[in-house]
Amino acid sequence: MVVLGQFIEVLIGGLLAGVLYSLVALGFVLIFKASGVFNFAQGAMVLLAGLALVRSLDFLAARGVPMWAAIVLGLLFAAVVMAITAALIQKLVLGPLVNQSDLSLFMATIGITFVLEGAGQMIFGSDVYPLSLFPTDAWFVLDGLFEGGLLVNKLDVWGGLIAGALVAGLAIFFQRTKTGRALRAVADDHAAAESVGIPITWIWFVVWLVAGLVALVAATVWGTKLGVQFSIVFLALKALPVLIIGGFTSVPGAIVGGLIVGAGEKIAEVYLGQQIGGGIEYWFAYVLALAVLLVRPQGLFGERIIERI
Amino acid sequence: MKADVQERSGAAGAGHAGTDRAIGDVLLSVENVSLAFGGVKAISDVSFDIRKGEIRAIIGPNGAGKTSMLNVINGFYHPNQGTITFKGTKRHDMRPYIAASQGISRTFQNLALFKGMTTLDNIMAGRALKMRRGLLWQALHWGPALWEEIRHREAVEKIIDFLEIQHIRKAPVGKLPYGLQKRVELGRALAMEPELLLLDEPMAGMNLEEKMDMSRYILTVNDQFATTVALIEHDMGVVMDISDRVVVLEYGRKIADGTPDEVQRNQRVIDAYLGISH
Amino acid sequence: MLYREAGQFKTSYTADMAIFPIRQDRIALILLLLFAFVGIPLLAHFQLWPLGSDYMLRAILIPFLILSLAAIGVNILVGYCGQISLGSGAFMAIGAYSAYKFGTGVHIPLEFLGTEIRIAPLPVLPSILLGGLMSAIVGILFGIPSLRIKGLYLAVATLAAQFFFDWVFLRVKWFTNYAPSGSIAAPDLHFFGYFVHSPIERYLLCLVFVTVFALIAKNLVRGNIGRQWMAIRDMDIAAELMGIRPLYAKLTAFAVSSFIVGVAGALWAFIYLGAWEPLAFSIDRSLQLLFMVIIGGLGSILGSFLGAAFILILPILLDQVPHAFGVPVSVETVSHLVFIVTGALICYLLIVEPHGFARLWSIAKEKLRLWPFPY
Numbered sequence: 015m016v017v018l019g020q021f022i023e024v025l026i027g028g029l030l031a032g033v034l035y036s037l038v039a040l041g042f043v044l045i046f047k048a049s050g051v052f053n054f055a056q057g058a059m060v061l062l063a064g065l066a067l068v069r070s071l072d073f074l075a076a077r078g079v080p081m082w083a084a085i086v087l088g089l090l091f092a093a094v095v096m097a098i099t100a101a102l103i104q105k106l107v108l109g110p111l112v113n114q115s116d117l118s119l120f121m122a123t124i125g126i127t128f129v130l131e132g133a134g135q136m137i138f139g140s141d142v143y144p145l146s147l148f149p150t151d152a153w154f155v156l157d158g159l160f161e162g163g164l165l166v167n168k169l170d171v172w173g174g175l176i177a178g179a180l181v182a183g184l185a186i187f188f189q190r191t192k193t194g195r196a197l198r199a200v201a202d203d204h205a206a207a208e209s210v211g212i213p214i215t216w217i218w219f220v221v222w223l224v225a226g227l228v229a230l231v232a233a234t235v236w237g238t239k240l241g242v243q244f245s246i247v248f249l250a251l252k253a254l255p256v257l258i259i260g261g262f263t264s265v266p267g268a269i270v271g272g273l274i275v276g277a278g279e280k281i282a283e284v285y286l287g288q289q290i291g292g293g294i295e296y297w298f299a300y301v302l303a304l305a306v307l308l309v310r311p312q313g314l315f316g317e318r319i320i321e322r323i
Numbered sequence: 324m325k326a327d328v329q330e331r332s333g334a335a336g337a338g339h340a341g342t343d344r345a346i347g348d349v350l351l352s353v354e355n356v357s358l359a360f361g362g363v364k365a366i367s368d369v370s371f372d373i374r375k376g377e378i379r380a381i382i383g384p385n386g387a388g389k390t391s392m393l394n395v396i397n398g399f400y401h402p403n404q405g406t407i408t409f410k411g412t413k414r415h416d417m418r419p420y421i422a423a424s425q426g427i428s429r430t431f432q433n434l435a436l437f438k439g440m441t442t443l444d445n446i447m448a449g450r451a452l453k454m455r456r457g458l459l460w461q462a463l464h465w466g467p468a469l470w471e472e473i474r475h476r477e478a479v480e481k482i483i484d485f486l487e488i489q490h491i492r493k494a495p496v497g498k499l500p501y502g503l504q505k506r507v508e509l510g511r512a513l514a515m516e517p518e519l520l521l522l523d524e525p526m527a528g529m530n531l532e533e534k535m536d537m538s539r540y541i542l543t544v545n546d547q548f549a550t551t552v553a554l555i556e557h558d559m560g561v562v563m564d565i566s567d568r569v570v571v572l573e574y575g576r577k578i579a580d581g582t583p584d585e586v587q588r589n590q591r592v593i594d595a596y597l598g599i600s601h
Numbered sequence: 602m603l604y605r606e607a608g609q610f611k612t613s614y615t616a617d618m619a620i621f622p623i624r625q626d627r628i629a630l631i632l633l634l635l636f637a638f639v640g641i642p643l644l645a646h647f648q649l650w651p652l653g654s655d656y657m658l659r660a661i662l663i664p665f666l667i668l669s670l671a672a673i674g675v676n677i678l679v680g681y682c683g684q685i686s687l688g689s690g691a692f693m694a695i696g697a698y699s700a701y702k703f704g705t706g707v708h709i710p711l712e713f714l715g716t717e718i719r720i721a722p723l724p725v726l727p728s729i730l731l732g733g734l735m736s737a738i739v740g741i742l743f744g745i746p747s748l749r750i751k752g753l754y755l756a757v758a759t760l761a762a763q764f765f766f767d768w769v770f771l772r773v774k775w776f777t778n779y780a781p782s783g784s785i786a787a788p789d790l791h792f793f794g795y796f797v798h799s800p801i802e803r804y805l806l807c808l809v810f811v812t813v814f815a816l817i818a819k820n821l822v823r824g825n826i827g828r829q830w831m832a833i834r835d836m837d838i839a840a841e842l843m844g845i846r847p848l849y850a851k852l853t854a855f856a857v858s859s860f861i862v863g864v865a866g867a868l869w870a871f872i873y874l875g876a877w878e879p880l881a882f883s884i885d886r887s888l889q890l891l892f893m894v895i896i897g898g899l900g901s902i903l904g905s906f907l908g909a910a911f912i913l914i915l916p917i918l919l920d921q922v923p924h925a926f927g928v929p930v931s932v933e934t935v936s937h938l939v940f941i942v943t944g945a946l947i948c949y950l951l952i953v954e955p956h957g958f959a960r961l962w963s964i965a966k967e968k969l970r971l972w973p974f975p976y
């Protein structure tokens with residue numbers, strides 16, 4: 015039972031850590047679905063949102079503003095920062111690049127990544143800033159079944175709950191609101207959508223704004239776990255293999271892909287890492303994605319593409 | 324397979340005026356080909372053949388499966404059923420590379436030029452199959468690699484002269500006007516020295532003068548290089564003028580096949596084009 | 602009026618296909634090469650401005666040459682063949698570590714077969730070239746997915762290469778000859794019995810490598826294989842229907858590109874760094890190379906040089922210029938500014954001039970041809 019208990023513990027820890035990847039991956043999927051842009055900058059957006067949040071919190075807390083008010087104001091401030099970012103990206107970069115090749119757009123988002131990283135750190139600072147919005151201690155559960163019980167981190171559970179709420183919220187937004195419907199129309203065919211009077215630049219702004227808010231949510235969880243710091247950008251890159259596995263156009267794919275990557279890399283690290291030197295979490299997700307690419311290029315939930323000429 | 328060689332008659336209205344061309348054996352035949360994408364049937368049970376040396380037109384309303392047919396012939400789509408026989412070899416489907424190396428070349432409905440390359444490089448790219456020197460020689464750009472490059476350059480320059488595009492030789496094709504791009508694309512297909520040339524709406528979007536030029540190029544290619552041509556075209560005047568035989572598709576089915584005269588008199592074709600309530 | 606091609610008639614296809622068909626360009630190139638091969642060493646030898654100290658050679662010219670070489674390699678894959686790569690740093694690392702292993706002797710125990718593979722230490726030149734070869738082989742392996750997947754998906758495949766090899770060279774001690782710190786030092790640079798030691802000699806060595814490989818790269822991209830790469834880049838389906846085999850075109854692009862990047866990696870380790878750690882070839886390096894290619898010009902050998910020069914000089918400028926105006930800027934701010942300027946410039950160039958500095962250069966030449974007339 016000890017062996018099984020340990021396995022379940024690793025699995026749960028992995029699944030819940032995978033939720034973090036899913037949170038970032040969601041932002042990618044939103045933008046990809048609505049504008050066909052593969053947004054390399056999603057990780058930098060998480061960093062920027064986190065920095066804006068944690069620095070405004072520190073600022074307010076140092077001036078004696080009560081905690082709850084500081085959190086609300088901080089979140090608002092970060093949301094405004096993300097809105098401005100979304101507007102600038104849409105206006106200055108993606109607007110002029112309409113109808114360019116996917117590759118150009120992708121490279122432009124790498125450029126955006128660098129601007130956001132540089133500007134974010136220049137404005138808000140470049141240290142490690144601890145953030146504590148959620149409890150980070152652990153629960154011990156099922157100690158009747160397993161010796162010593164299973165260790166579950168409360169933060170991970172919070173992350174899971176938040177991701178669930180986020181997906182539900184996004185589903186309602188897409189299915190029930192006028193903007194959501196317009197968004198889906200734009201995703202299908204932006205020229206056609208424009209011709210029936212959908213304001214396409216507004217829609218793209220909304221998409222980037224929503225992706226920015228998703229990044230803010232991700233930043234609250236990630237920041238609590240690791241502190242808000244530059245390396246978040248590289249951790250967030252793991253959302254790319256998550257998307258390959260789940261499929262670029264699928265919200266459920268982003269969630270399931272995140273869970274697979276999170277659980278897979280923890281299990282691989284614990285059971286395989288010891289044999290081959292440790293630290294394989296560093297690349298496991300990418301190599302897994304590579305394997306999926308060779309077998310099923312459109313991912314688990316993606317749509318098959320028929321090429322035409 | 325008919326082995327006899329028919330001598331063309333200069334019958335009025337049937338095809339173009341060249342009277343001495345020999346229409347030979349069947350070069351390519353399509354037998355009972357069906358193609359579906361998911362549940363959508365693009366082609367159902369179509370059979371026809373293309374004879375050596377002829378100009379064969381494929382016509383039909385939009386969505387009739389004409390382009391899909393060309394895609395099947397040069398191996399981009401693989402049919403669900405049926406066979407293709409090219410130069411006596413029967414296949415279930417072609418592979419693009421095999422089709423190209425055996426002498427089928429192609430132009431596209433929506434231009435598919437290499438936009439970042441010059442006219443010259445585009446047409447030279449059409450000779451990629453014929454150039455054999457390895458990477459090491461090419462890295463030196465000397466000796467055999469250089470001789471090969473020059474030999475093919477000469478062939479390409481002939482095509483450039485023929486199509487009267489000398490002045491845009493070194494211009495990137497992406498910025499050329501539409502009519503010239505169409506010409507470059509024809510040049511690229513000719514550079515492969517094909518036995519069978521597939522043209523997908525070579526005159527779409529052209530004005531009358533450009534259409535006349537393009538017709539002239541097609542007829543010359545067919546006459547002088549004895550290249551078999553299969554073309555899709557919507558301009559009925561052009562089709563009836565230059566083609567020897569016409570196959571008509573509608574909703575993925577063949578509804579008529581014959582000389583331009585026969586096809587023009589066919590009631591189903593008239594219905595398909597004028598639109599009749601079924 | 603000086604830059605005119607009027608009166609220069611080409612009488613053969615060879616002349617028309619030359620790299621620099623215009624006489625003035627050829628003269629300029631010869632002068633540039635003369636300066637690079639003779640002028641700079643002389644200036645450095647007599648310690649004349651701007652080569653009064655080693656700094657210029659060691660910290661600017663040598664890295665510029667090596668990174669230009671790497672950028673040429675990346676440009677072949679990304680700019681000519683249209684296959685995006687975020688893993689170039691890994692291929693530099695493969696070149697560097699393979700060259701190191703060949704230079705210090707390879708020993709692979711194969712106990713389960715009761716045998717072993719042992720290769721005596723090789724001289725530096727074959728080591729470096731074998732480093733490139735190993736990089737090419739791995740490049741082909743990671744290029745295989747490109748046959749089924751396109752564009753952005755491939756980006757992730759190359760990221761896999763990056764992170765996997767970061768880990769390999771950090772954790773698999775065999776590659777570092779079990780050095781306790783993971784940091785290793787390059788063997789002495791003996792070339793045909795000659796010991797390359799001083800900065801001038803090292804600079805000349807890099808220059809020879811870069812000149813030779815730039816010429817080879819130029820020959821390839823203007824020949825049959827180069828046209829195949831560009832055809833795949835511009836319209837892969839049409840290329841395939843014309844008989845260009847994607848398998849061959851893409852894998853040769855991966856092989857040639859990785860070979861050149863691998864050689865550059867070996868040079869970077871052996872000549873520029875001397876001693877290095879795995880982090881020398883991280884994803885930052887990959888992105889830096891990609892930026893050089895985008896800024897300098899996708900699909901241009903000249904652009905690779907321009908891009909490398911820009912990326913190297915930018916931090917120095919951002920550091921020096923505010924100082925000159927009496928505004929002290931912290932090191933941290935400079936690094937953030939570098940991020941912002943580079944990123945913004947990339948977006949700007951993608952919008953305004955996707956072919957980068959190289960195209961701006963050719964536009965300038967076009968203007969010069971007409972000068973002093975407006976058109």
